[in-house]
Amino acid sequence: MEFLAPTTWADALAARSEHPGAMPIAGGTDLMVELNFDRHRPEGLLDLTRVPELRDWQRTEDGGVRLGAGVTFARVMTELADLAPGLAMASRTVGSPQIRVRGTVGGNLGSASPAGDAHPVLLAVDAVVEVESVRGSRQVPVAEFFTGVKRSSLEPDELIAAVLLPPVAGPQQFAKIGTRNAMVIAVTSFGLALHGDRRTVGAAIGSAAPTPRHAATAEAFLAAALDEDGLWESRGDLPDATATRFGDLVAADASPIDDVRGTAAYRRHALSVLARRTLGWAWHDYRGEAA
Amino acid sequence: MRVDLTVNGERRQADDVWEGESLLYVLRERLGLPGSKNACEQGECGSCSVYLDGDVVCACLVAAGQAQGRDVMTVEGLATDDVLHPVQTAFLETGAVQCGFCTPGLLVAVHDLLARDPSPDDDTVREALAGNLCRCTGYEKILDAVRLAAERGRG
Numbered sequence: 001m002e003f004l005a006p007t008t009w010a011d012a013l014a015a016r017s018e019h020p021g022a023m024p025i026a027g028g029t030d031l032m033v034e035l036n037f038d039r040h041r042p043e044g045l046l047d048l049t050r051v052p053e054l055r056d057w058q059r060t061e062d063g064g065v066r067l068g069a070g071v072t073f074a075r076v077m078t079e080l081a082d083l084a085p086g087l088a089m090a091s092r093t094v095g096s097p098q099i100r101v102r103g104t105v106g107g108n109l110g111s112a113s114p115a116g117d118a119h120p121v122l123l124a125v126d127a128v129v130e131v132e133s134v135r136g137s138r139q140v141p142v143a144e145f146f147t148g149v150k151r152s153s154l155e156p157d158e159l160i161a162a163v164l165l166p167p168v169a170g171p172q173q174f175a176k177i178g179t180r181n182a183m184v185i186a187v188t189s190f191g192l193a194l195h196g197d198r199r200t201v202g203a204a205i206g207s208a209a210p211t212p213r214h215a216a217t218a219e220a221f222l223a224a225a226l227d228e229d230g231l232w233e234s235r236g237d238l239p240d241a242t243a244t245r246f247g248d249l250v251a252a253d254a255s256p257i258d259d260v261r262g263t264a265a266y267r268r269h270a271l272s273v274l275a276r277r278t279l280g281w282a283w284h285d286y287r288g289e290a291a
Numbered sequence: 292m293r294v295d296l297t298v299n300g301e302r303r304q305a306d307d308v309w310e311g312e313s314l315l316y317v318l319r320e321r322l323g324l325p326g327s328k329n330a331c332e333q334g335e336c337g338s339c340s341v342y343l344d345g346d347v348v349c350a351c352l353v354a355a356g357q358a359q360g361r362d363v364m365t366v367e368g369l370a371t372d373d374v375l376h377p378v379q380t381a382f383l384e385t386g387a388v389q390c391g392f393c394t395p396g397l398l399v400a401v402h403d404l405l406a407r408d409p410s411p412d413d414d415t416v417r418e419a420l421a422g423n424l425c426r427c428t429g430y431e432k433i434l435d436a437v438r439l440a441a442e443r444g445r446g
Contacts, residue, residue, distance in 0.1 A: 001309065001310035001311050002310060003292055003310040003354070003355075003356040005356060005359065025354055025357070027352070028352045028353060028354055028357065029334055029352050032313060032334075032351065032352040032353070032354060033332070033333040033334065033352070035311045035312075035313075035354075036313060036332040036333065036351060037332065037333070041311065042311075044310065045310060045311065045354055045356065047354065047356055047357055049357055095334065095422065096334075096337065096421045096422020096423075097347065097400075097418075097419060097421070097422055098334065098337060098340060098347055098348050098349045098400075098422045099334055099349070099352075099422065101346045101347065101348060102346075102348050102349075102352060102353075181421065182418075182421030182422060183335050183421065183422060
C-alpha cells in the first residue's frame with residue numbers, strides 16, 4: 001500500500017492521476033472504518049489533509065460561498081451559520097464532536113452515501129460541486145453528482161475541489177430521524193429551502209432512495225400553491241392542507257427500502273412528518289423576515 | 292513506512308507502520324501507550340479519543356500517515372509525574388469509573404470541554420460527551436465528575 005501526502009493542490013491532482021487506485025482520504029470518518037474492518041483494501045491512500053487550498057471557504061462574487069472540500073463540519077457549524085444556514089444545521093447533526101472536527105463536506109460528497117447528512121440541503125439549495133483533474137476543472141450540479149448507492153459522477157482521476165453554495169434566498173431547514181441524537185446514520189432525512197427571491201422551493205430527501213434526491217413533485221406543488229394563494233407576498237398563514245399535501249408528496253417522491261435501520265413504510269411516514277414540520281419552521285422564519 | 296510525531300510532548304518515531312493502519316494502532320501497539328482504548332474501531336464509542344493538533348478526535352479514524360509531524364496528546368499526558376489531573380481526580384471521587392474502558396476517552400473529552408468552557412451547563416456537557424459511550428454508569432456519575440472538576444477549576 002502507498003501513502004501519498006501531497007502538500008499542494010497541483011501535487012494532489014498529479015498524484016490522483018498517477019495513482020488512480022489510491023483512495024482519497026480527508027477526515028477518514030468513513031474510509032478508516034472500511035480499513036479497520038478490512039472491508040476494503042485500496043492500493044493506496046491519498047491524504048488530502050495537507051492541501052491548504054482545500055481548507056478554506058470564501059464569499060463568491062454573487063454573494064454565495066465557495067466551500068473548500070476539506071472544510072470540516074465543525075467549521076461549517078461555527079463559521080457559516082448565516083451564509084449557509086441549512087448546511088450548518090445539517091452539520092450539527094453529524095456524528096459527535098470527534099466526528100464533526102474531522103469529517104468534511106467534500107468527504108461526505110465523495111462517499112456519496114444515500115444517507116450523507118450534507119446531501120439533502122446541498123440539493124435543496126442547488127449547490128454545485130467543483131471537481132478537478134489534471135485535465136481541467138468542471139462544475140457538476142449536486143443533483144447530477146449522485147449516480148447510485150455510494151456512486152458519483154467523479155471520474156477516476158478527479159478530486160472534489162469545492163462546493164459552490166448560491167446566496168441564501170430564504171429560510172433553510174434540515175431534519176433527520178435516528179435512534180438517538182448523536183452518532184446515528186439517518187433513517188431518513190430532509191432538506192428544505194424556500195427561495196423567496198425567485199418563488200421556488202428546494203426540497204430533497206436522504207436515505208430514502210438509492211441516491212439523495214429532489215422531491216420534485218412536492219417542490220412544484222408547494223411553489224405553485226404559494227403562488228396561487230398569493231402567500232409569497234402576503235406571508236400569511238400557511239393552510240394546514242397545503243403543508244399536509246406537501247408532506248404526502250415528499251413521501252411519494254421517495255423510493256425507500258426495508259433495511260436494518262427502518263422499513264420503507266416507516267421512512268415514508270417519517271418523511272411526510274419531517275417535510276410538514278420543516279415547512280412549518282421555514283414558513284415561520286419566512287414570515288419573520290418581513291417583520 | 293516510518294511515522295514521526297510528537298506524543299505527550301515527546302518526539303516519537305514508529306517504524307514498519309502499515310500505510311492503512313490507524314493512529315490508535317500506532318499509539319497502542321508501536322509506541323506502548325495503551326491508555327487510548329480500542330473498542331468499536333468505527334468512531335462510535337470515543338474510547339480512543341486523543342488530541343490531534345489541539346482537536347479531540349477518534350484515533351481509530353486517523354490514518355497513521357495523517358499524524359506524521361503532528362502533535363498528539365493521549366490520556367497518558369494528562370497527569371504530571373505522580374499527580375493526577377483534576378479531571379481524573381474528580382472521576383475517581385465521584386465514582387464515575389466502573390469498568391473503566393470508556394474512562395480514558397471521557398477524560399480527554401472532559402479535559403477539552405473544560406478548557407473551552409469552564410462552566411458548562413448540563414446540556415453543553417451532554418452534547419460535548421455525545422461521542423463517548425459508557426455502558427456501566429448511566430452517565431449520572433460522569434456528569435457529577437464534570438461538575439466537580441468544573442467547580443474546582445473555577446475555585
